Amino acid sequence: MVDSAITAPLIVLPEMLDHFDTDQAAWLNASAMLAGVMWAPLLGKCADVYGKRRVLLWTLAISGAGALLCAVAPSIWMFVPGRLLQGAAVAAMFLAVAIVRDVCAPRLAMVVVGIVTSGSAVLNIGSRFALEGLAERFGFQILFAGSAVIAATMAICVRAVVPESRVTTPGRIDVGGALLLGGGLAGVLSYVSLGSEFGWFAPVPLVLLACGAAALLRWLLVSRRKPEPLIDLRDLGGPLALTLLVVVLATGSYQSMLQLFPLVADVGAEQGLGYGLAGQGSVALLLAAPGVGVMLGGPLAGALAARVGPAATLAGAVLLGVAGTLGMFAGATAYPAAIFFALVLGFTVGALGTSGFNMAASLAPPERQGLVSSLVMVMVATGSVVLNFVGAAVLKSTSVAIGGDTVNSATGVYSYVTIACCAFAAAAVLAVVLSRRMSRVKE
Template sequence: MNGRLIGLLTVLVLVNFVVDSAITAPLVVLPEMLDHFGTDQAAWLNATAMLAGVMWAPLLGKSADLHGRRKVLVLTLLLSCAGALLCAVAPGLWLFVPGRMLQGASLAAIFLSVAIVRGAFPSRTAMIAVGVVTSGSAVLNIASRFLIEDLASKYGFQVLFLVSASVAVVMAGCVHRFVPESPARTPGRIDFGGALLLGAGLGGVLGYISLGSDFGWLAVGPLALLAVGVTASARWFLVSSRKPDPLIDIRDLRGPLALLLLVVFLASGSYQSMLQLIPLIGDVSADQRLGYGLADQGSVALLLAAPGLGVTLGGPTAGWLAGRVGPARTLAAAVVLGTAVTLGMFLGVSRLPAALCCAFLLGATVGALGTSGFNMAGSLAPPERQGIVSSLVMVMVSIGSVALNFVGAAVLASTSVAVDGETVNSATGVLAYIGIASGTFALAAVLAVLLARDTKVRN
């Protein structure tokens, strides 16, 4: 591998660091944001970017196939920069929420980076490079948490968004300067009407899932979002099935690709829900006699850092394996590992060594699953359609994450107990939470094995 390709990988790893600064890093300062805006609606501040990212992904993926991946990646980073600046200066939610929606465009940087790598590297090397690009920023993400927490305590939460905007605009310049433009092009045009319908459909349904737990599942606002989402999705399906050049051709969503997307949806939702559970059990002491808890057994900071280290190892390892046994088999192995690790958390909820092991392996699963999913999608798509097909993987990751996170939260809320006047999660709720994640992972494992067999037969 020559210096130019190493430089390309470095730039794309840093590009994916922008995604973390825009999507997940604001969780570090979530309490400060809630106090500043005088609200208890965390979903508006946190989930908006992820939901908007689901809407941005197909549009930017299709645009990349039509107009060039580098050009659209630069646009994506500039949109994220503009959103971060709006969030930094927003006097109220009326400007902060649109800012978060613009930041959501940064999700497209992940699959655009993957598409650029697959076009720049030979096939076997590209599989390893995908793992490096999708997982290499994990260590930077861990270190940045401590820095952002310190800066926010001194200068306010707005500093996070100023840092995010600065990193995004610098990386936009680096991408324009150092990343070659892809020669592959897909003839056609962008179906903006279909993009609006698809965005409204996904946003409405996911918005209902995200906000229903805060406002009430039968409240007028969430139900209106659900109605808009279902109506728009149905309309998009009917219209797209008739157009000659739709945003997403649903006629292609069959066979191995459809099975891959279902596996990604189930597995991503499962591991994200488990990552959400880890800090909850790490904040409870066994002395409270709730039947779980790790807070008094050692350094819980290691428990929170372990997944990041696992991601860094899991991504490149999965890329290396994919080059030897194929992405389908590697994907199946990653999902089977995730199933075993999730089952291990039945023991890990009360024993720190087991929890540390499971947290690390869960991170490895995250890295391996993301790398294998993108590699598998890339192997199923021609060069001129890498952008849109990779965007579908990102959409499934996002939808699965939102859906299973809120399912898990609803289970915990419905089984909570009162101890000394304080509402806490019960052992029943925690174990049921793990059971749902394990069952979903097991279903994904069965489908992943079927996908691997189907791919072997086709080859």
């Protein structure tokens, strides 16, 4: 379900840009993840209060409705709201993890979390090729119609099979905090998106930046006074804060690379731009390679975490991600290298997601599993959105005109990869610090 809402649309990103006559790739792609920043903590808190199974059903219904809206949207102004609703699907991931923690013993849960967070890659690998063919025949809208069908099917299965949570905790839902957090991030990221087009000091982008910053500041001030805020920053603790920082930097870097793949694959080497993979191989295969890596990395990381601990596994995954991102300097011009390093990055993110969830869950009591797991998803969404928008702004500000068409320059593409490398390197430093700190605690 998460893949159908977040990753699968990347296959048809160039077609969507042409259909809506826009160059705002980040809004078409990352708006669902942006919504996830608001949906995740809200639904995580609801899950602890009302039950994880019930909230998972709400999640599937909201996301399915958003997918239908995207499928019929005549303009980008209807498409983006649909993506914002569809973004509720990101909650399906952490709710599944929280349910696993409810029904499994701790050591077994670490392995099962790896299967849950990465097992869908088995289906996603094959679906890449089917979706590419369906999109060519019926248009990109077929992907969103398919996502709605998946949501309905999963809702039926969840209702029939998944038990309701045995542990709930009374509490209030901070809807206002979710709106302030989501709206604030939307304003700041709108500035990043529009500033490169209209000018960084143009009135409209500056107004959006000011409104977004004001909303985030308001959220921070109000959250510190509320007895039950959406995210209680006072109760994070050092290890959990480090875990969240690693996740936001590393997953953001990976998601930004996924956004770059179809854009590089849409350019041919014969155009003389200094990069390009068009004509060298299938885009579907390029996007399926990370799925293979995820399928392998998730369960392996779960098994390793049960032996050496989630902190050490997390550090190893991030270090591997640094190598995978560096390899994309070669992958921008050579299809075999692109496939190999896409596989490495997929392995990294499979291990990263499993280790991040396991690490956060090990630091939380049973009655807060939903909320703490949602914070990991908030970091996944925040990192993905920020680096996707930053990368898109870099590409836009460095684009060149050739034959009357505006295309991404080699400077923009390699600067994009450099930013992702720096984010992964920063995450690696933090992950090593976290691993050493947790080792000292065990001793």
